[in-house]
Amino acid sequence: MMNQALDILKRYFGYSQFRKGQNKVIHSLLQSVDTVAIMPTGAGKSLSYQIPALLFEGVTLVISPLISLMKDQVDSLHDAGVSATFINSSLSMNEAWERINKARKGEYKLLYVAPERLEAESFLSLLESLSISFVAVDEAHCVSQWGHDFRPSYRKIGTFVESLPHRPILGAFTATATEEVKEDIVHLLKLENPQVFITGFDRPNLKFSTLKGENKKFFISDYCLQHRNESGIIYAATRKEVDQLQTYLKGKGFLVGKYHAGMSDLDRQKSQEAFLFDKTPLIVATNAFGMGIDKSNVRFVIHYNMPKNMEAYYQEAGRAGRDGEPANCILLFSPQDVVLQRYLIDNNIFNPERKVNEHKKLQDMADYCHTARCLRKEILEYFGETDIPEECGNCSNCTDDRDIVDITLDTQKILSCVLRMRERFGVNLVAEVLKGSGNKKLMELRLNQLSTYGLMSERTIQEIKDQINYLIAEDYLQLSTGEYPVVKCGRKAVLVLKGNEQVFQKVLRKA
Ligand code: ADP
């Protein structure tokens, strides 16, 4: 079967080989297994259902949420010589009926329908007369309220499939990989023992870096100076910061635009075009910038602030290097970023469950900034990929030649202090106790009487805090979620306290 699939790939679509993810997904579908394919945008989802559709008997129903997208897909299938059509609200009932009739006669291999069609009984009974062997649900995350664009009519798909005289194979396709969305897809679409594939997230040409404790403005102007003639995006968290940073860079003589939701439509459009056509090769922007931006030669994306979660980060950073040439994704981290994001979550109207979830994602993002492990591995694991090498050799942690230092003793000091403090206080206070500071709150709580008080007095508060954050990122400690996160022992704490595990950290070589 895979040989036939490859034949079709060559003959109809003109490509010589499958991409890594496509292979597995197509193979699974051809084995008649319900399949969930989680692949980022651009990884080649469409072919992953179009090719099986051509190999199955009968017709394939593709459920797709956007009318414009449907038409594009059908047009490009026609260009490839594949018979396909769509049915959505842009057609009259007569036209729809005509197309169904043709489908019944076997004139189409693929029939694209909008999910809302499944709400009309009359339409459903028409569909029942077709011999549908495969139902491909595009943008399957729309079935989930956790996803970013929930579509109630996606909830009809499961029962619709059940109502068919012969149950077709189901394939669900999306770029959203979070656990909640994945579970919703499996349950709400009523998939049967599905195989789930998460692939294609790696972007080997992107070099990821995290930097802490830099003078951010200076770093950026220096970077831009050293990379003159390159196009880059600088993301900042707030409109005010965008304004300030752009003014600063302009003052340094750079051709730099800006983009945020506080600007007029016209100004934003002008900025966007100036950037797209390289009149201003640099742009400072909030996360409002990027929807639908497809500029291939962006050589770097710098984050002036840490975004709220890994999904947002990877999407924004991923705008670099679309042309496949090397590009840099640099995240400048400061602890203030976490404070700001935490504030934004707490003051949002999310329900309590959602808040906990957002706090957890924020912590994962902060961990990414603190970890000493391979950043690429960290990202790919976050999105659920497996079998990732320990080191990619192309991220700031892999190429980091700083010394590796044994920090087991310090880790034990910190862990026992956290325990003595009964896992009830935040990073700051734990650091103050270890430092042995005369902080008023600390004194009032009589924390100066703990045996761990002043255990790390030779260090600065900032050094101790950095160390605690590192231990959080590495699961020796953990932060509770909520408005006032407290430090608790993490998954790997016991091992260290029992003396069964050594802890290492890369540190700057002292001059
Ligand atoms: P997605 O739906 O995942 O965003 P598409 O299906 O639109 O991605 O594919 C993105 C691009 O990759 C398209 O231009 C497509 O023609 C191309 N593509 C898909 N599969 C292959 C392949 N095996 N070899 C080369 N190019 C491919």
Ligand code: ZN
């Ligand atoms: Zn790496």
